[in-house]
Amino acid sequence: MNEFFQTRRQLLAGFGAAALALPFGVRAQGDRPITLILPVSVGSGVDTITRSASEALSHALGQTVVVDNRPGAGGIIGTSAxxxxxxxxxxxxxxxxxxxVYPSVYKSVPFDPxxxxxxxxxxxxxxxMLVANPNTIKARNIPELVSALKADPDKYTYASSGNGTILHLAVEMFVHQAGASARHIPYRGVAPMMTDLIGGQVDFGVLSLPSVKKQVESGALRALGACGAKRMESLPDLPTLAExxxxxxxxxxxFAAVGPAGLSDKDVQRFHQALEKAFNDPAVRVSMKAQGNNIVNMPPKETAAYFRSEMAKYAAVVKAAGLQPV
Incomplete structure (x- = not known):
């Protein structure tokens, strides 16, 4: 995508805009900005979450935080950076x-997660949540969608933010467990995926609540089911897929904060404490609740263990779904 990389002029403009958006005291406390890289497109769930807390994080660190979106290749481009x-x-x-998820869905990844x-x-x-275009999918719930998919297996398509992404696996898990089938259309990020879902070029998909809530509320997309173990607080009338x-x-x-290998313990603790402070900011907490997010602020050592357990979990999911690495 053209948005993968910023030109020097765009990057300098981003620094300037971020600095102007913050009080002078924040800029003066730090001698350099912090670049916060997002391996996702603007408008995705992680992007929405991060931008909601970026100003509070700048204040907590005493340094300007510049959000740098680098989507593409299912997140590999940004993570490589x-x-x-x-x-x-x-x-x-x-x-x-x-x-x-990368090690389970790609034959070769340019880094060790x-x-x-x-x-x-x-x-x-x-x-x-699983959502559908109301003009191309007449189903109003999951049983009706499953019936439609089984009745005409070659007709319907589902979108994802890229091959092997969690949004791809989420639908694969659904169709596999429902005994149905649909054709996968991968996109290079959530933004183009959403555009084609709303336009009817693709029929359904799974998206995060922060990224799709407005489209569901406006009627541009129809929510068919919540994907979690329990119903969402902000949409209590939407049953789960399991229900x-x-x-x-x-x-x-x-969503998790990481640094490059070799980041000092001092910096790890500094960032962890700043993230905890930022996401406990009253305004950020209101925003997170409105988006339906749950804030946990897991400590660094527990985060490392969690990454390893999640890697094993998704390896099992990929195997069960019969997906072949690409």
Missing amino acids: IVKAEPNGSTIGMVSNNHV IADITPISVVGSTPF QGVGGYECDGW
């Missing part, structure tokens, strides 16, 4: 489930 950064405390990233990063914190989790007959189905997203 994180792992290649100097471990000097000036660059961190916010990753999602995709980070631990465990060895090449420094875990800082699993900051929180975000709910997923609607897809037994045992459960898939939520999480």
Whole structure:
């Protein structure tokens, strides 16, 4: 995508805009900005979450935080930029489930998701929901969607933010467990995926609540089911997929802060404490609740263990679904 890389002029403009958006006191406390790399497109769930807390994080660190979106290749482009950064405390990233899915869905990944990063914190989790274009999918719930997919297996398509991403696996888990089928259309990020879902070029997909809530409320997309183990607080009338007959189905997203390998313990603790302070900011807490996110602020050592357990979990999911690495 053209948005993969910023020109020098765009990057300098980003620094200037971020600095102007913050009080002078914040700029004066730090001698350099912090680059926060997101391996996702603008408008995705992790992007929405991060931008909601970026100003509070700047205040907590005493340094300007510049959000740098680098989507593409299911997140590999942005994550590669994180792992290649100097471990000097000036660059961190916010990753999602995709980070631990890579080894199971790609034959070759240009980094080790465990060895090449420094875990800082699993900051929180975000709910997923299965949504459909109301003009191309007449189903109003999951049993009706399953019936439509089984009746005409070659007719319907589903979108994802890229091959092997968690949004791809979330639908694969659904169709596999429902005994149905649909054709996968991968996109290069959530933004183009959403555009084609709303336009009817593709029929359904799984998206995070923060990224799709407005489209569901406006009627541009129809929510058919919550993907988590329990219903979403902000949409209590939307049953889970498990409640609607897809037994045992459960898939939520999480987002975690990481740095490049070799980041000092001092910097790890500094970032962890700043993230905890930022996400406990009253305004940020209101925003996170409105988006339906759950904030946990997991400590660094627990985050490292969680990454390893999640990697094993998704390896089993990929195997069960019969997906072949690409």
